[in-house]
Amino acid sequence: MLITGLLCGALLGFVMQRGRFCLTGGFRDMYIAKDNRMFYALLIAIAVQSIGVYALLQVGLLQFKAGAFPIVATIVGSFVFGIGIILAGGCATGTWYRAGEGLLGSWIALFGYMVMAAIMKSGPLKPLNDGLRDAGTASNSIAGTLGISVWILIALLALVTIWVAVRELRKPKVKIPALRPKRSGLSHVLFEKRWHPFVTAVLVGLIAILAWPLSEATGRMSGLGITTPSANIIQYLVTGDQSIINWGVFLVLGIFLGSFIAAKASREFRFRAPDARTAVTSLCGGLLMGFGASLAGGCSIGNGLVMTAMMTWQGWISLVFMILGTWTASYFVFVRPNVKKAAQKAAAQPTTA
Known part of the structure; x- marks a missing residue:
């Protein structure tokens, strides 16, 4: 049954690579370019998953416990993780799929991420990680705290998501000269045509739903997750403990495999080596990602996609x-470097009397 993790991960890696589903770029563009499309795409994926998973919970096919809410660890860890993904050039899942494209900077970031996650979860920083995660509240469920049905929250999310998505789709489109297709039929759609972020988001949401029953069938009571499985790979390589090789480990390896297949088939795979400065920055970003995601209890997928969908x-x-x-x-x-460059350029301009 563990092989289903590899297949689910490969499907996710394929879809994310072809759809360029990058939350790091999406969050960054919200601030720099005032472009919210990728954030709206994330809302779509969350809403699709939330409806699907809670429907399965309703009929008794899944189990889920929200548990406690480690508020301090979540806030600090998530903020640090956000800094890390900018330095690394991709979030946890984005780093896995970009590594599959041959981007060696992502390999470096991924190494830092995996090592630091292992240090936080089972190494010298485990006491710090556990101590901060102990500081929290008893209830993690929003519906439980408010005393309402979770379906009210899901309906509200769905309505907001539909509204922003429709408004975005009605905006005037920038016409880009279309290149003459080199492929036809299904091959063109899969490996050449540009995928719309919203279509990609629906597919990601459906895969996220699929992950729940497949994972729970192996005894892993969760959906998509990246940080702990990534840490488990390092732990296994060091200790040889086969008990930590679970469905989640196969999932993240599948993301790499699926991205590689998509990149090769679309002729986008090539090894690209970073310069020394970028390599150091990528490593630092990966270390911050591992620290932050472990502390927060999840990355942009574990928290930003899955735990949001679980309300x-x-x-x-x-x-x-x-x-x-x-x-x-x-x-x-x-932003700041560009402001400094503009100021220096303006200061260098000769003044006229």
């Missing part, structure tokens, strides 16, 4: 501080 405080508060972290890093990495 938990951890998911939605994590998403807010993740975005704030990306905006903070974007200011120092992208």
